[in-house]
Amino acid sequence: MQRIVTLGLVLALLLAGPAQGASIEVGAPLAPLAVEEDGECVLDGDDTRFVPWDSGSLQGKVQVLEYVAARAGVDDIHMTFFVALKDAALPRDKYQITRVVNSDDALWGTSGLVVGEIEKTKRAQPGVDLVVDAQGLGQQQWALEKKTAALIILDASGTVLFFDQGEITASEVDTALAAVRNAVAASAGD
Numbered sequence: 001m002q003r004i005v006t007l008g009l010v011l012a013l014l015l016a017g018p019a020q021g022a023s024i025e026v027g028a029p030l031a032p033l034a035v036e037e038d039g040e041c042v043l044d045g046d047d048t049r050f051v052p053w054d055s056g057s058l059q060g061k062v063q064v065l066e067y068v069a070a071r072a073g074v075d076d077i078h079m080t081f082f083v084a085l086k087d088a089a090l091p092r093d094k095y096q097i098t099r100v101v102n103s104d105d106a107l108w109g110t111s112g113l114v115v116g117e118i119e120k121t122k123r124a125q126p127g128v129d130l131v132v133d134a135q136g137l138g139q140q141q142w143a144l145e146k147k148t149a150a151l152i153i154l155d156a157s158g159t160v161l162f163f164d165q166g167e168i169t170a171s172e173v174d175t176a177l178a179a180v181r182n183a184v185a186a187s188a189g190d
Contacts, residue, residue, distance in 0.1 A: 023143040024163045030055060030065075030154060033141050038103070038115070038132035041122045048119045053131045055158075062095040062183040063154040067138050069147050070106035070114040077149040077166065081173045088177060094184040098129040104136030105146050153179040156187050 024030065033055040040053035058065065064085065068074055082097075101118060103111045111134070118130050133139075144150050145165050153162035153176055161179040164172050 024150075024152060024160055026160050026163055028160055029158050030058070030152065030160055031141055032056065033138050035100070035131055035133050035135075035137060038134040041118050041130045041132065043122060043126055048122055050132065057129075058096075058098065058154055059156065059158045061156055062180060062187055063152075063158075064095060064097045064180060065152040065154060066097075066099045066149060067133075067142070067144060067152070068099060068101050068149040069139075070101050070103045070110065071147055072107075074147070074149050078151050078168050080170070081151060081168055081176055084173050084177050085180065088181065090181065090184050091188075092127065094187055095180060096129060097127075098131065100131040100133050100138050102133045102136050102139050104134060105139060151176060153183070155183045 035053045039050045041048050041050055066078055068077075101114060103114045106114055115132060118132055121128070122130050138144065139146065142150070148166045150163065150165045151168065152160060155161055161183055162176045164176070168176070
């Protein structure tokens, strides 16, 4: 009888499939992500356009990756970290900031506004990579919480050095900044 119950549980788990993607683990590579719909906002003269994006582009430089729900107030969750990063005056050619905005996690009817803000921000900050994830694929693939933001620091090979979701504390800012600083110093020898 116990064998039947165990077999039933195994079958139920197999049929249900994974509820979400692979969680992000420090010390492991970041699971791949491809965003075909919308994608990366790129400048084309005075205009902008969107092109498919995939996380393979995150290799080669230290990456500061922020995955953000397209909701009011969420875009400032990691502001203290970004101010500290700017104040650290690390060489900009050694790291890249990429912000992926989950427009699937927006209030109903606001996704058009989100795209407009992304285009405006890209013009103001051309050195920041901005990606629109219209289907919430990153949230699913990386098993992220809804209605918040995640901060992920990667070394140049794509290994996760730091990961946090939600409000960032002062000690987490220090830890994340140290991860960027150490990875940039390590890449300077390359």
